[in-house]
Amino acid sequence: MAVISPSRRLRRTPFSDGVEAAGVKAYTVYNRMLLPTVFESVEADYHHLKNHVQVWDVSVERQVELRGPDAARLMQMLTPRDLRGMLPGRCFYVPIVDETGGMLNDPVAVKLAEDRWWISIADSDLLLWVKGIANGYRLDVLVDEPDVSPLAVQGPKADDLMARVFGASVRDVKFFRFGLFEFEGREFVIARSGYSKQGGFEIYVEGADIAMPLWDALFKAGEDLEVRAGCPNAVERIEGGLLSYGNDMTDDNTPHECGLGRFCDTQTAIGCIGRDALLRVAKEGPLQQIRAMTIDGDRVPSCDRAWPVYGDGHKVGQITSAAWSPDHHTNVAIGMVRMTHWNSGTVLEVETQDGMREAVVRPGFWA
């Protein structure tokens, strides 16, 4: 593993002091900002996440804010998911596509009000696409990045910890909905969501000044719950089938190839810029699609590049995320496979930087 040179361009977050005090061991860079990847070890972090509760600095999930009379119209231009039935207080996982139907991002859209939205982005400067579209179509809408840094509280004891800091009513928040809750006299959007399958919340922390006081309060309240600093876990998110933009898909891929067809209402999402391009693939289905896979043998090397996947002597896909699973005692992986070879049980060959391995297509993800 190489060392990373610090610079202002790789932005610190309002929680970085807490993350460092908690002993962060490695980072990735996501939206030009530091995202912790390891505290104790990927394996120890994994077991702890599945049994206790963790506080994650996910400030890198930057928000693109839309404000103004054309905000809802602009939001619908960006995604093939039909947003007409979406009420304020709801979060939607939305594929964002360009005019060819290629994925530009896979964020969570947060509807604060009819004329005010946050788009909680994955790793691409979606702000620039949204600003370009708003300008080109001369929409009446303000588009910018607010001072909001999400803090995730994840794991089976997340409800208990959150109730101690925000009150018992936080337990009533339903999946992918949010409520407003108070801390030190300020209101926070808190949603039941997060980049793990262990359950929990995301606090949209508005104002960098309140970040460390909230961080400290969560750790103080959770001492007997064994609360720890954590981060999205490379193994747990693969088991759960949570995709990573830039790893598992790029702008070359349609949402349907990513298995996100269920978030596309191509018939009714009127106004979506990529709608025409997606109509055919929505009807006929994609030629390749994301699959859960296992890779045999012991621990794979780090998946730092796309690994070609072969079937019957031809390239039929690639694996883009892979890691050893302590719970499943095998390497769990996410790949894109052509339809000729995507059926569950198909045995394939995968070319890692350290040589060939056998891979098997799974019926689905693990979680």
Add this chain to the structure above:
Amino acid sequence: MAVISPSRRLRRTPFSDGVEAAGVKAYTVYNRMLLPTVFESVEADYHHLKNHVQVWDVSVERQVELRGPDAARLMQMLTPRDLRGMLPGRCFYVPIVDETGGMLNDPVAVKLAEDRWWISIADSDLLLWVKGIANGYRLDVLVDEPDVSPLAVQGPKADDLMARVFGASVRDVKFFRFGLFEFEGREFVIARSGYSKQGGFEIYVEGADIAMPLWDALFKAGEDLEVRAGCPNAVERIEGGLLSYGNDMTDDNTPHECGLGRFCDTQTAIGCIGRDALLRVAKEGPLQQIRAMTIDGDRVPSCDRAWPVYGDGHKVGQITSAAWSPDHHTNVAIGMVRMTHWNSGTVLEVETQDGMREAVVRPGFWA
């Protein structure tokens, strides 16, 4: 210095195998791709760059390609620099601004033909802004990222090395112009440019398959010139006043604040999206501007965040890049300072993460 977790999202380059074999010690992430920052040490790399010749993997300088009848019109929409007199075969350093005049990037524009351009970008997904504008204004132009990875050859012996691989006529290429040169039966755009003040070339390597053969040929041809693998040098680029987008400026800043007013023809750049917003600042001048500065005392800590700068007890600016200069025996720095305190010789206080230092505004950069 923290460790970086490898993933496909932090893209390797076509030269990464060569970079690793040459013993790279640290990276940064730039345009979601790995950029080497240190080989022997920042100081040793610095002295070598100033005395010999280095080959730099600057694949992270990704290209945004514009093709089609509206390519030139689109290019002018992006920048306040007047492009009417620009002939094919020329490179222009161009500020890119949004509708408020805020900098979105500071790339090199390469005019291949009237209807074909490359924009060699700094660290932001300019592709998304350009695609959004092209779509919103319904322009007849294709916008995408081609398989082009620049390789820079920098240092006083760059001409000698390049002549051995591409022939003597490469010496005739003028500053910020390019020619087409052959290697192994393929043609390459080669410009006299690069992110150092030591002179040299940039080879726009088209096709990942030819990358390592060219890399190897340059090292073989340059053995007696003491050619080494190198990278943009944090100290040398500050001495030279080469700005770094995301470090020294963001979309909060106008080109005039960045000292890039000489690249703005706000009166004549008709069609530029940010022109109206820039007219007033072009006439009246900015309220704050980039300055070269020295910071007293011994080696400063790494400038991993903006350092507030104080004058007369008030915040009057910030320093965003700083490093110890072996040749000048002081800390060299780049900062943004308000006009009340920007005169050469003004003594200011700067707040680093390790405490306060004294800083002095310089009459200009060093190179």
